[in-house]
Amino acid sequence: MSMYPTNDNIYNVSQLNSDVRLLLENGMGIVWLIGEMSNFSMPISGHWYFTLKDCDAQIKCVMFRGNNNRVMFTPTNGNQVLVRARISLYEPRGNFQIIAESMQQEGDGLLQQQFKKLKSQLTSEGLLTKEIKRSLPRQPRKIGIVTSKTGAALPDILNVLKRRDPTLSVIIYPTKVQGKDAAIQIAQAIRHANSRNECDVLIVGRGGGSLEDLWAFNEEIVARTIAASIIPVVSAVGHEVDFTISDFVADVRAPTPSAAAELVSHDISLRIQQLSQRTDRLAHTFTTHISHYIIKLTHLVHRLAMRNPRVQLRQQTQQFDELERRICKSISQKLQSNREHLNHSIQRIKRYSSSNQIPQLKTQLGYSERRLIDAIPNQLRQQQHALALQVKTLNAISPLTTLVRGYSITCNQNGRILKSCKDVSVGEVITTSLSDGEIQSEILWENPSR
Template identity: 40%
Template sequence: MTTRFPVTNDDLARKILTVAQLNQAVGQILEASFPLVWVTGEISNFTQAASGHWYFTLKDRQAAVRAVMFRSRSQALGFSPRAGDKVDIHARVGLYEPRGDFQLQVEAMRPAGQGNLYEAFVRLKEKLAAQGLFDAQRKRVPPALPRAVGVVTSLQAAALRDVLTALRRRAPHVPVVIYPAPVQGAEAAPRLVQAIEAANARREVDTLLLVRGGGSMEDLWSFNDEALAYAILDSAIPVICGVGHETDFTIADFVADLRAPTPTAAAELAALPRADWLARLARLDQALARAQARRLERAAQRLDRACAQLVSPAQRLAQRRERLAGLTHRLGSAMQRPLARQQGRLALLRTRLLHRGPDPRRAQEQLARAQAAMSRAARRSLGQRALALASLQARLRALDPGQTLARGYAIARDEQGAIVRQAGTLAAGQALHLEFAQGSAQVQVRRTQAGGGR
């Protein structure tokens, strides 16, 4: 069936387009004409780029189409497809414009023929991821030196033989406890939950391996059980999950504390090789021996130095007597030398005292001269102060109003007691009070004359 897309834009039909414009127009038509579609086919030419994007060809017996699945989509897929796998893809139809290649942009992928199971797997995975069961922060690191390792799997499973062989080869000293449970069928998931709970109740192992060999999605479906996921989450013992092959992913892988690509790899992650620990112990033993030897050598050197400092009691007493005699001699000399020095100094001080003793006669002469000088200075000072006092008294008398009145002047005051200084301020008949050097009088103004005349 061929689908045609008629060109309705006449301007576009008449316009000369570049190759890029043509490819862009075709890509827009494809994207607008096709919604998301499910396509089934076989994968070939599968390539995983360094960027994480997947490039492959989806084909059937009659045709093939290029496809790309970007990293953001492939990381959430849960499995890695291989060439020859038959898958169903949910994709957008588009055009890779730089080369003009028709291609599908894959949004989701599932193995062909397992659509319902895969959709159930995706829904459960999204639900548990939203609840935080896959968060890396809650996951624990299994102990490097477990006392014992527990294995949850079927007694008839080939995965059990692989695990026991790997542990016997790598860590034969570690005991293994098997918690049997079927790994396929309707009763497998509840029995696996019971086995994990029994291991936690018995508390006899430090690490728990949940393992199974490869198979189809239906074969591994027991490990996509929600109850099993919560049992792994609630386990107090760290759980290492090794289910299927490297490309197989189950819900148990995402919830477990550590995911191994195969059961054998899970056993290798559970315990480090015995040879590695023996080699490490040998290195530690050698380091301890070297450290102990160095300590003994240092102690021997300290002992030698201490022995060199030891002397016999008689020798020590002789040394002390000799030292005491030397100190006694030094003490006697030390006492005599200061005494002689003090006696010489005393004689010198006596001589200096005789030369520097007081002379009473000279002191009396100096005192008499000082008294005479002080008397002369006092007389001069008193004379100068008497002259100054007379000058001040004369100036004070000159300023005395009584002296002015004694020369014939009088002070005129009006009825309010204010001094009259100008005749022009008086009126005929006004009463005045006159003060003289001796006494006062009440007068009355008969007439006034303005001006400077008397």
């Protein structure tokens, strides 16, 4: 027997795939198959493409439009279905597949059953109640992110955070987010973030995918780790229509990773605008208060100036000068009047005198002249004495004279002169006027006399 093949048993790939397809379709015939539906898609052609699987294996399936029009429900990933199908081979790719001719529901899928069971258990333990949820920090400074380094979620989150608040610090705790051991790694990353305690809030999540892709976030280990976290957790798994157990146990659920970044950050431009408005209000208030106190201070300075002993002394000095001028003017007028009267008398004497009256008149004239001369100094002394008495009286009542003798005048902060211990209180600043200046003091204690 020849060890080399003959032309009769040499296949090309197309022939082999065709023969295998015929063997499968003719040899197996119609089969009934139970499995869980996943990776469901319906292109524009209207055909259905999906995968049927159980715990250990999976198989590609197709259901053409003419057959799927008779299906009485809308298939979704996770459905447990019973299909009537023919086993076949897709020749162009050599893929083993089944062609479904009919389909009916066989209850919820295994994953959906596990989802509902775990959710029910966590609900009974109180881990899903709103009362235990914590509010997110109002002004977080460090954001922790538990996700894949290579996934689409991470750049989406980072872009939103950078746009809204570039000052935020971000710490990434990389982990697998799907496949074997993903749930364990996610739980370890959350525990690691808590042990370091360097973040104000944690975003835990990934981008969208099928139920199987998101399943790590439905695992019990992840759910309990999130519930036990001392750092507030935002769950951001998949798209808005996707729900996982992590969404229910987290403190806040975000519909997408980008939405999670919006939740934990503040728009810094809005904060800058608010700060600018507050600064304007503060400046306006400050200016208003300063203007008010300047007016009040000007009023107090004016009142103090009006009550200042130096001002009063200057006024009294001017009054003394005016009085002296009036006295001198009065004396001068009196002297002038006497001179005029004397001259008038002399003229009369000259006009009516006779030779025998001249000696007597001269004697009388001399006597009158001496009286007049004597009266002028006396009158001047009397006026000077009266002026001295008035000066003495004014000096006696002058505040400065009192100050020179060792006394002082003390006023409170409002400029009122203190007359009693009850006019001041401890801690108040008072001003004392002395003969050569002023001093300020603070009241440390008071001891009113009984």
